[in-house]
Every structure is written in C-alpha cells, then in structure tokens.
Amino acid sequence: MKKVYAKLAGGKKSFLRPFYKASFVKMLSLSSIVALLSGVSPVYSKRVASKEIANQVTNSLTKEAFLISAKSPAVAFPQRVISVYDYYNDDTSDQENYVTALKVGSVPAANAVSDYANFLTTTFSGKSSDIAIVNILKAYDNNISKNKRNVEEQYKRSLTGQQFPILDNSTSQRLAQDGSDVTVIEKFGIQRNTSIQPRGVNYNVTIGDSLLYNGIFGVVIGYGAEAAGDSTVVIGSSKEGGSVARAKGDYTTAVGSLSRALEEGATALGHRAYAHKEDSVSIGFYSQANVYKGVALGSRSIADTAAGSVGYNPLTNAVAGDSGYVWKSTYGAVSVGDVAKSKSRQIVGVAAGTADTDAVNIAQLKELRTFAAKGWKISVNNKNATVVSIDDTVDFSAGSSNFTITKGNKNNNMKFDLAKDLVLVSVKAGSGTLDATGLVIKDGPKILTTGIEAGNKKITGVAKGTGANDAVNFSQLEEIKEQVASSSFVKQDAETKHITIGKEAEGDKIDIVNNKGEKRVISGIANGAISDVSTEAMTGYQLHQLGSNIAGYLGGGASFNGGTWTPPSFKVKTA
Secondary structure (H helix, E strand, O other): OOOOOOOOHHHHHOOHHHHHHHHHOOOOHHHHHHHHEEEEEEOOOOOOHHHHHHHHHHHOOOOOOOOOOOOOOOOOOOOOOOOOOOOOOOOOOOOOOOOOOOOOOOHHHHHHHHHHHHHHHHHOOOOOOOOOOOOOOOHOOOOOOOOOOOOOHHOEEEEEEEEEEEOOOOOOOOOOOOOOOOOOOOOOOOOOOOOOOOOOOOEEEEEEEEEEEEEOOEEOOOOOOOEEOOEEEEEEEOOOOOOOOOEEOOOOOEEOOOOOOOOOOOOOOOOOOOEEOOOOOOOOOOEEEOOOOEEEEEEOOEEEEOOEEEEEEOOOOOEEEOOOOOOOOOOOEEEOEEEEHHHHOOOOOOOOOOOOOOOOOOHHHHHHHHHHHOOOOEOOOOOEEEEEEEOOOOOOOOOOOOEEEEEEOOOOOEEEOOOOOOOEEEEOOEEEEEEEOOOEEEOOOEOOOOOOEOOOOOOOOOOOOOOOOOOOOHHHHHHHHHHHHHOEEEEEEOOOOOEEEEEOOOOOOOOOOOOOOOOOOOOOOOOOOOOOOOOOOHHHHHHHHHHHHHHHHHOOEEEEEOOOOOOOOOOOOOO
C-alpha cells in the first residue's frame, strides 16, 4: 500500500476554507496521481482521531467513489484517489495526520483504478466535455446520479450560481454540466451549519453555527446570528453565551458584530450598532437609534429625539406656534453625537440651503450678520439721517414742557401727551396766526395789540356809536352823507346823474396834488372827442393810437411805443 501525504502551508489557511480545500485537489500533480494509482491499491487520506481509524478503513471497502464521512470534505472528486483533510477534527493526539485505507479484494474496486485514472486525466487536462467537480464512474453509473450525491442531511446546500472561484479567485469551477438545476452535494467547507435553501423552501441563505431564523427571503450569516421576520438581513457574529447579532421584524438589516435592528424597517450598521425602533437607522460603532425613524450617524451617536419636536422661533424668542412640518418635526431626529454625554460633532461640507427645511451653513449666517449690521436709518424731515444698528438704542424725548412721552414699565408701549397749559410763541391754525402781537388772518382782518384792521372785509352787526371812542355803523354814515351833499363842492344832478365840481364856486384852476405835493393820476376817463371844438380830455389810449398811426405813415422803421418815438431811416439812391 502506498500513502500520499499532502498538507497546505499554514499561510494558505487565511483563505476561505471552501476555496483552499478545493484548490488542494487541483494542486496535486498528475504525476503524483499516476504514481499513486500505479500501486497495489488506491489511497484515502483523512485526518481523524485514532478511535475512528478502524471504522474509516472498514467502511472504505463498501462506499461508492466518494468521501467516507469527512465532515468537511474539500471537493467531490472520487475520494479513493484524493486525500481529504478534516479541519474540524484536528487532534494532536492522532497517530498520523492522514490515514490511508482500502484493501485490495473487491473486484469492482480494483477495476475502478483504471476508470479513476482516465477520469482524473481528462478532468485536470480540460479535454473532457464534462467540466465538473462531481463526476461518476462508469462501473457504478447505475447507483450514482451525475449531478447529485446524498450526504448527511445537515450538510445539504444549494448554490445560486454555476461557478465560483477556488483559492485566490484565479480559477472557477463550473457546477452544471447539462443546463439543469444543480444541487451541490457537498458543502465545500464554507462553514459549519451552512445553508442556502433552494426554490420551494423559504429562499433563505444562512451561514454559521447556532443560528436562529424564522422567515423567508432572508440572509443570516455569522455565529449565533438571529433573525425573525421576512426579508431580513443579519451579517455579524455573536458573543458566545452573551449578546447576539439580531434582526427582528420584516425588512430589517443588522450588519456588524453584535449589531441589532429590532423593529420593522430598522437598519443597524457597525459593531454594537442598535436600531431599536421602526424605520430607524444606526450607523457606526456603538451607535443607537432609539426613536421612530430616528437616525444615528457616527461612532457612539445617540438618536433619541422623537418626532413632534417644535423648533425655536427667534422672532418670538419661544418655540414656534406653527404646527406645520417646517416648524414641527414629523420624523425622529438625525443625531451625530450624544447630547446626554455632551458629545458633539461638526457637520462640514454643507451647501447653502434654499428651501425652508434646508440646513444653513456658516456662509449664510455671515451674510445674515452683515445684513443685520446695516441696521436702519432715522431722520427728521428727510435730513440728518443716522444709521441705527442692531445694538443701538433709540431714545425719544420732548423738546418742551408742552409735550410729554412715556413708556410702560412692563411693555414697550409709548404714549405722547400734550400739556394742558401750553407755553407758545405762536399758534398757526389754517391761514390764521396767533402770536404775541395778536391774531392775523391771511387776506382778512387783523386783531392786533396796535388795533383792528378789517382787511377790506365787512364788519356787520355794529351798533350805533354814541361815545367819542365808539365805532359808527353804516346808517350813521348815510345820515352824514346826506348832510355833506347838500353843502359839498362836488354835486350830482339827480336827473342827468352828471357830476359837477365847483360849479357854484369861483376859480379857473383845479389842483389835485396831495398833501405832500405829489401829483395824482386821474383814471377812469372815457375817450374824449377829438375835434377842433372839443374840450374833452384825451386818454392815453387815444394818444397811443395817434402816434402809431403817424409812425405807420412815415415808414422807414418809425414807431411809437410807450410814449416814445423811434424815427425812421431812409437810404437815398442817386440815379
């Protein structure tokens, strides 16, 4: 009997077990296989406890062309040729790392050697039309399915694709040979208790030991991971005998060691990230989202401010009274720190907001400060305008005792009052002015300290004066008029209405100069008749007309204007 010992280098164990186990078979040289087959009998190799050696050797005589009972075989090639290493039953007390078996004595087994050699040669050289991990021996094709092999029920697994890489992703093994559905007949050593359920079951994918899962369309990966609900995803390990990675509720996602998403739609990403409420999101190491639709972002961030919080209104210096979504939140808050522990973060790279519910950045606040610093202006009669900034105080004061200004102690109400006793220089009411000199009415009478002036207005209701200082009324003047007319120098004929001056007096000259010797103008004269016998006075109009007519007769640019003559001018030409 020949023995073949082959073991991967320790460094290769860092790869996923399904891949480096499978590659272990591929890495065997064809010459080694031929050398192996040229011996008295084929070889098995498996690392097992000494207690199991005898059973393995005995069972090898009656097994089909597959593995004996290795709990984690690498691939499903004919196992009487390929050595298999049991990674889960590594026992330092074993007598040998690999045990070989199979005694010559079975005719089918002896005859199978040639078939094994042909199978391996065509498979490793790629000249066979069957490109598969699992193949059959013609000698046993009545008992073995081409695409399926029965093993222990807990190791049945289904694959979702036709190919997957081996070792370092440089090689892919195709599973399906004829286009039909393929059920992997061995688990490829991915992990203990690994399950990928086929159609008609629950469409679930589970990988890991001690899993708890109840639902459909789910993915549960990691030691001790727990899921309860449809379409849940749990990827993360649990602490043995302690906390577990858990997704509870439909559509929940928990990714990370000991992470938890505990209500429908919740998402937790990170070690010990907890999303406790419906639709909550927790991202980061030890982050927690504790309220409905709350979001915790970053390591150790805690989101515990529930929906319904009302924002602060700086205009009223209180929470806003508006119940709309702009002022009152409808989802849980987004947290980037832990307020209870006075932990906070800056949010950087924020663009300037535009809508009412957008965040504002520092640049916008600086612009607001610049705008507020401009203040407002105060002026009187559009003169002497002064800027009043946000920190300035505007004080109101009265200019005299005639006016008072007051402000309430408990409010900002201001009152303006006029004094009962006014001290004024003058008072103007409409077109009238009252001052220290008296009352003056524009285009009307004046009552002054120096006297009364009627301003060409009638004074009615005046009683007849009797005293030396009394005013007289019109009736009294009429009586005097009649008395003067009878003895006046100027008289009027009652019938013709003609007025005569000094008709009954002597003298040949009428002098109308005033008491200062100044000449007077006689106005209101009608045009007098112009003739050689007329004694009527001529008017200025008549003289102007006469002068203009004469200037017209003269020609040569002569004119008479305003009583001034402009002589004509002529050019004399000689013939």
